[in-house]
Amino acid sequence: MSNFSKLKPKKVLFIATRQIGDVLVTTPLISKARELWPNAEFHFLGYRGKLEMLHGNSNIAEVIETSDRPGFGEYLTLFNRLFQRYDLAIVTQPSDRAYLYGLVAAFRRVGVLGGHPQGKDAEDQGKRSKSEKQNAWKKFICMHTVDVDYFKQHVITEKLRLLEVFFKNRAELFTKPISVTPPTGEPLTPAIASELRQPYVVVHPGPLTAYKRWPLAHWQKLIDWLVEQGFQVVLSASPAKQDIQLNHDIISLLDDQSKKQVINAAGKLSIPQAGALIRGAALYIGVDTSITHLAAACNTPTITLFGATPPTNFGPWPNDFIGEQPFHLRDRTQTVGNVTILQGPGQCVPCRKAGCLDKADSYSECLDLLEPQQVIEAIQRVLSS
Structure with missing residues (x-):
């Protein structure tokens, strides 16, 4: 684990470039970050059409949407919009693109790294070695990373652990009730x-x-x-x-x-x-x-x-x-x-x-x-x- 950080960011970008469920499971992370930094401004970057789970979330000041397959022009516009605007980027998905957005957006980053195969045979060992090489640059650009474990670690725990570098005692993350924040409801048709x-x-x-x-x-x-x-x-x-x-x-x-x-x-x-x-x-x-x-x-x-x-x-x-x-x-x-x-x-x-x-x-x-x-x-x- 990285050393304890006293960083108090004024602007934070959360990045979740996947499906709507992956956006929803970031909400306990956002709530815990709000406890840590009550005066910080939080923004959220995700795919267009996948961010309705954040509807009415009072912790998010700005939602930034991007295509799941942006062209060069959209990349350029997005990079100009993000470039070094944030004190901290929290990368909640292990994709290369999510890390690239984090690298552009902030000087400091924490992020989730892709999981390694569980098996012990030669093929799995090879996959593990390849995965570690792919993750090396992501570790290098982050002040703290969390490994995915698809069998033992809950995804909510995985996201919350992105903040453990900001706690002297990791256990503090899990001693209070943890809840997922649903979107604010709207009247039925x-x-x-x-x-x-x-x-x-x-x-x-x-x-x-x-x-x-x-x-x-x-x-x-x-x-x-x-x-x-x-x-x-x-x-x-x-x-x-x-x-x-x-x-x-x-x-x-x-x-x-x-x-x-x-x-x-x-x-x-x-x-x-x-x-x-x-x-x-x-x-x-x-x-x-x-x-x-x-x-x-x-x-x-x-x-x-x-x-x-x-x-x-x-x-x-x-x-x-x-x-x-x-x-x-x-x-x-x-x-x-x-x-x-x-x-x-x-x-x-x-x-x-x-x-x-x-x-x-x-x-x-x-x-x-x-x-x-x-x-x-x-x-x-x-x-x-």
Whole structure:
């Protein structure tokens, strides 16, 4: 670890150039930085269309958007805008581009470094050596770095550790309740608000990648059961074509009685509106995706289905948890605070691969074998408590 720093920056730039979930999990870091530097001005750099999770965040004075694939002209404009404007850049993603932005923006930097393979065979050792060489320049330009650990270290802990160089005692980072800050809610569209009735459950079946999907027939059984219990079901989804199609496919399997109790909100809500919807729900059920992290941040009872992803790294953070690690690596059912994580069977779970075929459009046997009854029993426990 680097030596303790007494730096008191006046302007700080947070950099998170990835997906909306990666932006949301920086909010505990931002809150802790505010405790450290109550008078500093905070700016945030991220990809255009991915920053709605910061809507209404009072700690952020300015949001800077960039394309995920900027051309030369956009790079030039952005570099001119950033050049040495900040006392400190906090690089929350290990990409070369994020570090380049940090290098341009500030004289001092802290950053996350890419993870190393866990195995011990020759191939993994080779990958480790290559990764270390790629990280060397990033370490050189930073006053402090934190290594990713995809199995043992939670992503919230990873981000918070970026500040440990500013604490004499590292443990101070984790002795108070830690919370994720959701975006400020916005009113629902009249079309959805007029249909909504209590009690309702929000169900979000669509992940970013196919290998995190749960089978259609399982969703059908679960929704039929929820309707039988007297719940209205709101099916949420992003505006992406595959997510809209997934909701359509699930609804097509339902009987007429269930269909009457289902609202299809696919592509109809902004992130702040989704937050407002989830806050009013009796329960949220979803796969391993960013909206599930939003649900947990909204303090709604959240049940999530995990396959390949280690919950110890990216499980939705239970608000006000004190400590560095809320979850076990492997546990068929675990509940911490308002979050319940369910995993399917298999000694390979979680593998952290892209499904059984290790590619984005793969299936995941662990999710295929996670029965609706396991989810129903988890719902009954959560609602009874």
